[in-house]
Amino acid sequence: MYRYEKSGELSGLVRVRGFTQDDAHIICRVDQVEAELKGVIDFILFMFQSFGFDPNSINVYLSLRDPQDNIKYAGSDEGWEFSERILKKVAQEKKLNFKEEIGEAAFYGPKLDFKLKDVLGREWQCSTLQFDFNLPERFDLTYINTEGQPERPYVLHRALFGSFERFIALLIENYAGAFPVWLAPVQTKIVAVSDKYGDYCTTLAELLINHNIRVEVDQSEETVGNKIRKALHDKIPYTLVIGEKEVNSGILTIRRRGSNELTTMHQDEFIAFMEEKIKDHQLI
Numbered sequence: 120m121y122r123y124e125k126s127g128e129l130s131g132l133v134r135v136r137g138f139t140q141d142d143a144h145i146i147c148r149v150d151q152v153e154a155e156l157k158g159v160i161d162f163i164l165f166m167f168q169s170f171g172f173d174p175n176s177i178n179v180y181l182s183l184r185d186p187q188d189n190i191k192y193a194g195s196d197e198g199w200e201f202s203e204r205i206l207k208k209v210a211q212e213k214k215l216n217f218k219e220e221i222g223e224a225a226f227y228g229p230k231l232d233f234k235l236k237d238v239l240g241r242e243w244q245c246s247t248l249q250f251d252f253n254l255p256e257r258f259d260l261t262y263i264n265t266e267g268q269p270e271r272p273y274v275l276h277r278a279l280f281g282s283f284e285r286f287i288a289l290l291i292e293n294y295a296g297a298f299p300v301w302l303a304p305v306q307t308k309i310v311a312v313s314d315k316y317g318d319y320c321t322t323l324a325e326l327l328i329n330h331n332i333r334v335e336v337d338q339s340e341e342t343v344g345n346k347i348r349k350a351l352h353d354k355i356p357y358t359l360v361i362g363e364k365e366v367n368s369g370i371l372t373i374r375r376r377g378s379n380e381l382t383t384m385h386q387d388e389f390i391a392f393m394e395e396k397i398k399d400h401q402l403i
Contacts, residue, residue, distance in 0.1 A: 132288035145275040185222035194252025202250040227253035245281040297354040299402040308350040312362040
């Protein structure tokens with residue numbers, strides 16, 4: 120999507136002019152609405168938890184129409200009363216930390232907005248779950264009900280991540296760039312104490328890559344100390360220091376992010392160790 124934001128309104132990745140959304144529309148009968156709403160909420164919460172967000176830190180806002188100004192809204196009073204009531208019901212049953220906001224509904228329907236906070240404590244909308252009374256009317260959507268009569272379906276509009284760019288920005292801030300192993304762009308950095316061990320480092324990197332471990336080899340001409348400090352600065356989860364002892368024995372010297380201690384592990388053991396951490400979505 121593209122939105123012509125004014126330059127003063129732009130802010131990193133959280134507010135941009137071009138962004139990508141995972142929008143979808145669910146078309147359902149009135150007796151299916153509650154189950155569909157609960158299914159989407161479960162999906163949203165599962166997604167947040169999978170990326171390490173605490174569900175209790177997510178604030179949800181139930182946007183309702185202004186009862187003093189019904190003219191500007193699409194749909195019928197009956198549809199609005201039902202949709203607002205069912206949204207509140209599922210929010211309560213799912214134990215969401217939600218707040219009602221009168222007059223904040225879109226013209227086409229009430230909604231639940233899921234908001235995350237950045238490091239400054241500002242809230243940003245990510246996931247959303249909305250009723251849409253406009254599209255069924257505009258496209259004259261109908262289905263044949265059990266009595267053989269045409270009936271207008273309900274349309275639910277949902278976005279799980281919301282804006283991908285905004286979600287990525289908040290994800291970076293949530294971890295302060297120190298991503299868990301499974302999510303880190305580079306999971307292992309290989310550092311050689313001398314150029315003569317470069318071939319071994321390359322072979323070791325290929326072995327790790329063959330086991331779906333994301334790895335980089337630092338072959339710069341800097342000192343070993345600078346290479347290690349650079350890896351720590353880049354918040355790489357694991358740094359492997361390779362010298363003559365490691366080449367001859369196959370025993371790796373490992374430095375874990377956040378620890379000053381060095382541990383040792385055979386390369387096969389290290390591969391199994393990393394595969395388990397990645398599979399189980401462990402933090403470090």
